[in-house]
Amino acid sequence: MLQISYHTRYWLTVSGTRLTYAHLCGKNTYMEGAEQTINPKLPRSFMTPWVLLLLKQWSLHGYLIMQHLNSMGFSEVDHPTLYKELRRLENQGFVSSEWETGDSGPARRVYSITDAGEELLQGWTEVVSGYQRMINGFFDLYAQTFGFAPTPTPDPTESDDETQRG
Template identity: 45%
Template sequence: MLHNEPEQRESLENNQAKQPNSMPKNFLVPFLLLCLKDWSLHGYKLIQMLMDIGFSSVDQGNVYRTLRKLEKENLISSTWDTSEGGPAKRIYSLTEYGEKYLATCATSFEHYQNMLRTFFTLYTNAFFPFATSPEKDEKDSSSSPGGTAE
């Protein structure tokens, strides 16, 4: 398999070039639900919030399709706002079922966060064995004979 290494590297580089710093699609739903946790918002404002959160590019059509899907799944609800001048705007709100789903997402993300922490610890130890982290320095100084543990 070693003879394929340059081809594999090229394939990996091509895949990375196709996917610039973008959030995985499976993050869209939890972030939309989180944005609706305390506010009722229209789609354009949700898109602005996603970009503020860190989504580098947002496919507006995909966001609106996802919102319709979430409404069909009873995770959100919508009403039409005609109070302002101009065309009516669809305002989205989180449902009780959506709040429960959001809590499930948070639990899953916590698990993923722990896995990522483990991955980066192993990665750092493998490639940078002499690097120290603030956590490790703190533990070392409090457990060493000259350290000061309070």
């Protein structure tokens, strides 16, 4: 078991696959907390929930999935990595695919989310929500410690430069 007490108001405990985060107020008064059992079947790559969420909205071929991922900041993900993940998700029953033939160009494999994939996405949503609470706690503590909130990192997909606008 690992327990991190990073301030008298916050603590984090990791024991096996159980993650507990608590916000304390006053003398050890438990005010708010998030206890999350980490599902060992959940993939470790944060790209996976994004792929599943995209496929919940649309049936897409790999190139379009890659374009969406790049626009969301996944510029380090290359095509082989994405296709390997799509094959893994399909082999495990989380996505399905079928060949789409068009009037022009070669046939392409189009991916869709399955019911099992939707369940996996829900599990990811719960885990990410727990992480979000932990991150919010970190920034709250940071602001209390330094007297100001950290400056947000600019979104690389957005630019204030007028020369790059259409």
